[in-house]
Amino acid sequence: MKGYSTFSLIRNALGGHRFWKPVWRTPEPKDSYDVVIIGAGGQGLATAYYLARKYGIKNIAVLEKGFIGGGNTGRNTQVTRSNYFWPQSSAFFDHSLKLYETLSLDLNFNVMLSQRGVLNLVHSHHEFEGLRRWANAIRINGVDTDIVTAAEVKEIVPLINMNSRFPVHGGSIQRRGGISRHDAVVWAYARAADAHGVDIIQQCEVMEFAISNGKVTGVETTLGKISANQVSIAVAGHTGVLAGKAGFRVPITSMGLQAMVSEPIKPCLDTMLTSPVIHMYVSQSDRGEIVLGGGADVYTSYAQRGGIPLLEENVAALLELIPAFSRLRLMRQWSGIVDITPDTTPIMGMTPVQNLYISGGWGTGGYKAIPAGGDTMAYTIANDEPHSLITDFGLDRFERGVLIDEGAASGVSH
Amino acid sequence: MLRIPCPHCGTRDEVEFHWHGDAHVIRPGPEVSDAEWSDYLFNQNNPKGLHYERWCHTFGCGQWFNVARDTVTHEIHAVYRMGESPPDIDQ
Ligand SMILES: Cc1cc2nc3c(=O)[nH]c(=O)nc-3n(C[C@H](O)[C@H](O)[C@H](O)COP(=O)(O)OP(=O)(O)OC[C@H]3O[C@@H](n4cnc5c(N)ncnc54)[C@H](O)[C@@H]3O)c2cc1C
Ligand SMILES: [Zn+2]
Numbered sequence: 291m292k293g294y295s296t297f298s299l300i301r302n303a304l305g306g307h308r309f310w311k312p313v314w315r316t317p318e319p320k321d322s323y324d325v326v327i328i329g330a331g332g333q334g335l336a337t338a339y340y341l342a343r344k345y346g347i348k349n350i351a352v353l354e355k356g357f358i359g360g361g362n363t364g365r366n367t368q369v370t371r372s373n374y375f376w377p378q379s380s381a382f383f384d385h386s387l388k389l390y391e392t393l394s395l396d397l398n399f400n401v402m403l404s405q406r407g408v409l410n411l412v413h414s415h416h417e418f419e420g421l422r423r424w425a426n427a428i429r430i431n432g433v434d435t436d437i438v439t440a441a442e443v444k445e446i447v448p449l450i451n452m453n454s455r456f457p458v459h460g461g462s463i464q465r466r467g468g469i470s471r472h473d474a475v476v477w478a479y480a481r482a483a484d485a486h487g488v489d490i491i492q493q494c495e496v497m498e499f500a501i502s503n504g505k506v507t508g509v510e511t512t513l514g515k516i517s518a519n520q521v522s523i524a525v526a527g528h529t530g531v532l533a534g535k536a537g538f539r540v541p542i543t544s545m546g547l548q549a550m551v552s553e554p555i556k557p558c559l560d561t562m563l564t565s566p567v568i569h570m571y572v573s574q575s576d577r578g579e580i581v582l583g584g585g586a587d588v589y590t591s592y593a594q595r596g597g598i599p600l601l602e603e604n605v606a607a608l609l610e611l612i613p614a615f616s617r618l619r620l621m622r623q624w625s626g627i628v629d630i631t632p633d634t635t636p637i638m639g640m641t642p643v644q645n646l647y648i649s650g651g652w653g654t655g656g657y658k659a660i661p662a663g664g665d666t667m668a669y670t671i672a673n674d675e676p677h678s679l680i681t682d683f684g685l686d687r688f689e690r691g692v693l694i695d696e697g698a699a700s701g702v703s704h
Numbered sequence: 705m706l707r708i709p710c711p712h713c714g715t716r717d718e719v720e721f722h723w724h725g726d727a728h729v730i731r732p733g734p735e736v737s738d739a740e741w742s743d744y745l746f747n748q749n750n751p752k753g754l755h756y757e758r759w760c761h762t763f764g765c766g767q768w769f770n771v772a773r774d775t776v777t778h779e780i781h782a783v784y785r786m787g788e789s790p791p792d793i794d795q
Contacts, residue, residue, distance in 0.1 A: 530750035541746035543725070544775075589706075589723035590775045592752045598705045599719045632746055689742040 291485035293398045313477070314484035319491050319513050323351045325671060326509055326518035328496045328532065330354035332363040332472075332657065333649050334524035335479040335490070336664020337671070342486035344665075345672035350488045351518075353511060355495035359476030362526045363657060365626035367549045367583045369562055369571065370658040371408045371467030373428045373435050378682045379635065379696050380431035385679060386662030387466060393661060399478030401470045402576065408467030409438070409446060411565040411611075413456035425462045435464045446561055447612075454610045456568055469562060469573055475660060499536045505644040506536070520671055522647040527592065527627025529637075529650035538642045540650070541688055542629045545586040547654050548596025550604070550623035552615070554578030563611075570607035580615060582608055586628060586654060596625035628653050634697030638667065638683040639676040647671055648685065709783050710761045711769050724758040727770045728790060752776060756790045 292298070292311070302310055325341060327334045330352045341347045354360075370390055372383035394400050412418045421437070428435045440460050444452060452458045480490055491513070498510040499521070508517035523532050527544040554577050564571035569585045584604035587597040601623060609616050630653045631637060637651035649667045652659065666677035676684060687693060706718035726749050732740055749755065755775050760768045772782040772793050781793045 528752070530748065531752050539743060539747040540750075541748060543748050543750055544752075589773075590725075590750060590755055590757065591778065592776045593778055597718070599717075688746045689738050691738075691742075 291398075291481065313481045314490055317489045317491065319351060319353075319489065319494060319511070319516055321515075322508070322517040323489075324349040324518070325520045325522065326350075326516060327352045327522045327524055328509070329361070329524040329526065329528075330358040330480070330490060330492065331361045331524060331526060332359070332475055332479065332660035333526075333652065333663045333667070334522075335476060335483055336660050337522060337524060337649065337667040338488045338490075338664075339479050339483040339486065340664050340668035341671060342483060342488050344668060347672065348487045350483075351516065352483070352488060352490050353494045353496055353509070353516075354490070354492045355512075357492050358480050358490060359473060362626040362628060362652070363472055363476055363660070365549070365624055366472055366657045367571070367573070367581050368469040368472050368657060369408065369467070369564075369573075369655075370403070370470055371464050371562075372433050372658070373408070373462075373464040373467065374431075374433075374696055375424055375427050376694050376696055377431050378679075378694055380428060380433050382662055382666070382679045382683070383659060384431075384433050385665070386659050389661030389665065390470060390658075391466075393475070393478065397478040397482045399474060399481060401474040401478055403468065403470040404576075405466050405468040406561050406573075407446070407463050407465045408562040408564065409443065409461055409463045411443065411461045411563070411567075412459050413565070413567050414459060417567065418459050421460075421462055428464075433464070434466055435462050437462050447559065447563055449558060449612050449614050450563075451611055451613055463561075467562065471576075472657060475657075479660075479664070496532065497535075499643075499646070501536065501643055506646040520645045520647070522649065522667060522671055523641075524649045524667075526650065526652055526656070527629050529629045529648070533641070533648070536641065536643050536646055540637065540648075540685065541632050542637070542651055544590055544592060544627050545588065545630055546591040546593060546596055546625040547583070547586040547628045548601060548604075548623060548625040549581065549583040550601065550620050551575070551579040551581050552618040553621050555580070555618065558614075559612075565607070565611065568607040568611070570604055570611070572608055572612070579621065580618060586630065587625075592627055594625050594627060596623060630654070632688075633693035633695045635694040636663070636683055637685050638663070638680045639670055639685070641685060645674070706778060706780070708759065708771065708780065710764060710767070711783055711785055712765045712767050713761060716761070716764060720761060720763040722760045722762045724760060724768070727756040727758045754781070754793055758786075
């Protein structure tokens with residue numbers, strides 16, 4: 291892999307940018323691989339990268355039905371944080387944030403991590419009490435978070451309307467939280483995985499599994515049969531579809547989650563602002579766009595387009611909170627199909643089929659989990675047993691009755 | 705915007721309704737294994753394509769009913785009452 295450096299940038303600029311080379315190959319699929327990963331979103335690519343780099347497995351393919359990062363990883367709003375309530379979640383998501391903190395250096399690719407803080411608002415006295423409990427739990431878990439008063443909120447976000455329909459009572463902030471650039475994360479992992487010999491095969495949809503005696507032996511794809519010793523599913527909204535083809539059911543509902551951006555404006559919002567109650571979160575991208583999102587359309591959907599009622603609700607909530615944005619025009623609106631579990635905790639690890647693994651149920655929050663998801667799934671595949679950080683995230687937790695009800699505990703969906 | 709034909713009130717906007725997941729799920733008896741019970745409790749059909757699902761006209765007549773809807777196109781093929789069996793849909 292040719293590294294990027296200031297020197298290489300200058301040299302290519304002087305060459306009029308005509309001499310950049312493709313940064314990953316476009317290989318034909320081989321007949322067989324040690325490991326096949328289905329889905330080239332952030333989760334699948336990161337898993338392939340860590341498998342190759344940390345465990346020395348060289349014969350790996352990532353199969354993608356569309357283009358890399360074309361699923362939720364290229365559609366999300368980039369919130370990166372680790373302020374989760376339950377100890378298992380904190381440990382896992384903070385591992386991910388730590389990996390994000392050095393990712394640009396590790397992968398020699400600027401993922402533009404901006405630790406601008408994630409500020410959660412509360413709108414009533416009682417909600418504030420709940421938030422204190424949440425913040426204390428997070429601190430006991432060893433993750434940074436601070437309670438901020440209403441006056442401090444106003445200082446951090448001068449544009450905010452404190453006397454909105456739901457007046458702002460205060461909030462909490464994780465200062466290490468923030469955003470990064472989603473496409474860069476995809477490209478960084480793809481380039482690094484390719485450099486370690488991973489075949490990234492796009493326009494290749496997995497249609498069926500080959501399973502004999504309860505053990506997966508390969509996949510049928512639109513480009514033909516590929517045999518594999520181990521197969522891992524990392525297909526987000528399509529997890530239920532692929533699990534069905536492998537003969538088991540999962541507690542996942544696929545729903546459309548939308549986001550939108552305004553036209554670009556000058557810098558005016560330098561934190562990630564979120565309100566669980568009015569169900570809206572907003573940040574400003576490096577290009578100046580106001581990036582806005584909220585809840586999912588609450589019915590099963592594979593349509594990848596958001597419903598109008600929720601769009602309207604999101605915009606209304608934003609304008610109540612930051613009236614100055616009422617002059618902005620929306621430029622784009624889109625949706626991704628998110629894989630929601632009953633306890634909003636991901637499903638990771640083993641499946642009822644031998645040598646078949648799963649990384650799904652990421653729902654509305656799996657972007658921040660890409661480095662840790664890849665790292666722990668790589669361990670899981672290499673050792674055929676769950677990594678210690680994800681033993682509680684297994685599919686078997688539903689049967690055992692030990693759910694990790696993170697949505698209810700944290701009250702935030704991203 | 706989904707326009708949903710409530711069997712009691714006629715066609716209304718989706719915001720008047722709540723979606724409640726798979727229709728025709730039968731609760732097993734107390735004698736079943738943990739695996740069967742958790743399958744009943746948690747697992748979803750979640751199909752890509754035709755879905756038989758329950759909706760409630762929460763902000764209208766308050767009645768529950770079934771809908772046969774395509775989860776890719778969002779087209780509603782049929783609406784039928786609770787207790788009726790799912791209609792055959794030609795796709
Ligand atoms: C609007 C929106 C906002 C979000 N905001 C945030 C946020 O702020 N912070 C956060 O942490 N998370 C957020 N998320 C969630 C996050 O984007 C996802 O959880 C995460 O990207 C999941 O990564 P993945 O690799 O599992 O899935 P994806 O990136 O969706 O990748 C799965 C890939 O599998 C492919 N695939 C599917 N079926 C097949 C098949 N049969 N054969 C081959 N390939 C197949 C798909 O084409 C896709 O490319 C958001 C999501 C959306 C939609
Ligand atoms: Zn009605």
